[in-house]
Each structure stands twice: as structure tokens, then as C-alpha cells.
Amino acid sequence: MYKSLILVLVVLIGAVAADKRPLKLQSSHIQRIGKPLHQGNVGLDWCPQCIDTWDDIVQVVLDVILQYGVLDTCGDLCAIVESKTGSGVLGFICNFGCDFLGLDEFIKLMNKADIDPIYYCEKMNFCPINDNGDAKFKSFAVLPARAKMGSKIAIDFVYVSKNGTGTGEMILSIQTVDKVPLSAGLLVEAQKPGTYGDRIAIDTSPDPECDPTESQCEEWLQGVYNVTVILCNGQCGSHHPHSAIYDTAHGSFSLYE
Structure with a gap:
């Protein structure tokens, strides 16, 4: 019996390791690049x-x-x-x-x-809780600050935690020229005290699969785009316990023809 249970858990853990996707990625224009830079991850499986x-x-x-x-x-x-x-x-x-x-x-x-x-x-005890956690941005850069329409923009940032973090979310939102709302929510796993970094890519090419009859399609017009990143304990904006905003960072980039 125990051998069977161990075998089932091994198979399931293997499936978890092979399939870790974002929390809720709303915009196809926003992608997390690689694995976040971290020191001493708590090591969550489920x-x-x-x-x-x-x-x-x-x-x-x-x-x-x-x-x-x-x-x-x-x-x-x-x-x-x-x-x-x-x-x-x-x-x-x-x-x-x-x-x-x-x-x-x-x-x-x-x-x-x-x-x-x-x-x-x-x-349900799948994710750890840390209501005494903290996170403050140490650096935040939008590169390049000026680019040709259709280019890729990188959002690079580093934050520091003195007390570690709880299981949380990172929200990236873009204020676009044509007022089409663009945002993405990404999981930030609980971390021990340390320095952490992440990189997000923004593709300013029009999405060929976007159907204007079903939803608004971002055209990436010439002009200035304001970027906001929010780090949260728990889900950003949640009214449930174990939820709070750690820190917010702002930046911008401009597109030209």
C-alpha cells in the first residue's frame, strides 16, 4: 500500500515540476522571461x-x-x-x-x-503564509526607454525582503495610448529573506490572433506608455486575510514609427 502511495506521489510531483505556468496571464503581449532571480526559495511543490x-x-x-x-x-x-x-x-x-x-x-x-x-x-495548506513579510523595490528599469513600434521592451527589477514574503502576486499594468487595458498577474512564491529579481518582456507587435469583433486589440500606436508593477502578499486587491501590497514601482517607454 505504501509503495503504491509513494509511486502516485512521485508521478504527481513530476507532473508539477514539468508544468508551472503563470498565475493569470491576461495579455499575450506580456511574458515573464526565464525563472526569477532568487536566494533561498522556500521550495514549494504544490x-x-x-x-x-x-x-x-x-x-x-x-x-x-x-x-x-x-x-x-x-x-x-x-x-x-x-x-x-x-x-x-x-x-x-x-x-x-x-x-x-x-x-x-x-x-x-x-x-x-x-x-x-x-x-x-x-x-488548504498548499501555500505558506507569512503575514510579517515585506518586499521593497531596490531597482526598476524599463529598457529601452525609446523604441521603434513592434519592438520588445524589457522590464527589469530587483527587490529586497528583510523578513521574507508570503505567497503573493505581481501585477504589471500598462497605460496604453489607445486606452486598451493591458495587464498580467504572475505568481510570486513565498521567499526567505534575501534579494530577488525578475524580468518581464513586453511585445509591442500587434497580436495577429486578436479578433476585434470579440475584444479590444492593442494597436501599439506612437506615444508614451506608462508601466506599473505592484508586489503583493496574497492576491493583489483581495479582501481576504493574508493580503497586502508590499510595494509599487513605476516607469515608462515611448514608441516611434
């Missing part, structure tokens, strides 16, 4: 995967309840979740979270309209 798959879990669980009604046990519910998705990772996270919270509380959580994946993954 936190990114829980956050990244949370929307999928919520949708599938609600679909299962709609189709089958409220089931008797977490095992019954999560077995169907795993079967419908074909994902052992989703099945494991569903089982772990449901067993930890209890079936009734887990279903109530699924029905909440203001789902905050970081908070709920913290609540």
Missing part, C-alpha cells in the same frame, strides 16, 4: 499547481454537482473530477483540499463568487 489549476477544479466540481448532485464523500466527488479531466494532479488536489476542509465546506468554497486562488490554496 502551491503553484494548486493556484494554476484552481479555476479548472472549481468549474469541474460545479459541473459534477450539477450532473450528479451532492455526493456522499470527497473520494466519490474527486474520483469523478479525475475521471472527467483525465488529470491525476487535479484529482489529488481535489482530494487533499476536500479532505482537509470537509466535504460541505469544500462545496461551499466552490460556490463562492469571489474565488481567490492564493487564499484558498493557503487555506
